[in-house]
Amino acid sequence: MKKAVVLLSGGLDSSTCMGIAKNEGYELYALSFDYGQRHGRELESAKKIAAHFGAREHKILKIDLTQIGGSALTDENIEIPENRDTEHMADEIPVTYVPARNTILLSFALAYAEVTDADAIYIGANALDYSGYPDCRPEYYTAFEEVARLGTKRGVEDRPIEIKYPLINMTKAEIIKTGMKLGVPYELTWSCYKGGKKACGVCDSCRLRIKGFREAGYRDPLEYETDIEW
């Protein structure tokens, strides 16, 4: 059975990505990071999603990105922005950008893929809806695939590890439609930048998610603190 390492944050995108990998017939090795997030709510979701899809293994690596800093998600001195115009989010690199984050996460996924002899790495990166992050562009992943080919045992043996980024050109609505068809349990996922019992419904991440569900024609099964019109 072919194997895949799936980067799983517990958010909507990575959980959908896991559903896609499962559907494509891979044995799943979920990889999550405890990287100094402000709250552990996402990791709880990741565990539930990995269990739901029957992952062979779910590895949670502790890597403390607060040691590097430079982002609102890992540096408590930087405010998380609210109420930005969702139409123009992609125009600038947001303060929630974590320096070289996807490169760091992919490099660990590559190590894990070497150890498990996995054929592919799935990452739920997306270039459209929530962009402005330089490491969410397709050409970046092509470049990383070349690094993976040249920098690993498997590459030397001419069995290179494939980097799969199936969500890259989907809108949030398309991602949700795909996930709904595959039975992704969105009530178990977490997107909110805050760590409350219910999602805040106000932060950029919540607003993009809500907008996506609306456009996809579904009601988000997740509970929100605020009343959302569907």
Next chain:
Amino acid sequence: MKKAVVLLSGGLDSSTCMGIAKNEGYELYALSFDYGQRHGRELESAKKIAAHFGAREHKILKIDLTQIGGSALTDENIEIPENRDTEHMADEIPVTYVPARNTILLSFALAYAEVTDADAIYIGANALDYSGYPDCRPEYYTAFEEVARLGTKRGVEDRPIEIKYPLINMTKAEIIKTGMKLGVPYELTWSCYKGGKKACGVCDSCRLRIKGFREAGYRDPLEYETDIEW
């Protein structure tokens, strides 16, 4: 003043690399890793070398590679080989290979370079003398430079971060000759796989170092447990 992040293990190669970066006029940001090495002796050397070259900052990141495993350097169940034929070491991938290690180290260097707005990253990788590691080939670094260009803020702003690997085609003897000219204090460096007070003189790493000093026509200023003929 242009800035460089220098990956500094405290070994002979990375310490020489730091001397080269200094000589090329960069302000130095040393980056070391506490990654579950079997001993902390190398890190002590890294601190001394960073201080010697007047690094602006020396960051030691704790990343626990034992969580991934798969190498004799991070997994206590795998034996470190001794007395291999130094002429044929390059023919196979050694058990001391840490899966995707250089990719992981470079990705953190990239994050650190973004935060410090550094112009370059120096890595003391070497393709000749102690090879068989897939991530020590020049084309691998070219590929990573492309990842760095496409995956960072600086790349987007058309000020890409350069990946410098000046030792890549040097023999160990050439590295040592270069370092001696630049005044690299080799007595402060550490190459031995073991963590004793003196270097063992027997492990692959010690033997390559000793051979390098002999071929360069110098006596290694480091103390060894065994009597070495120079």
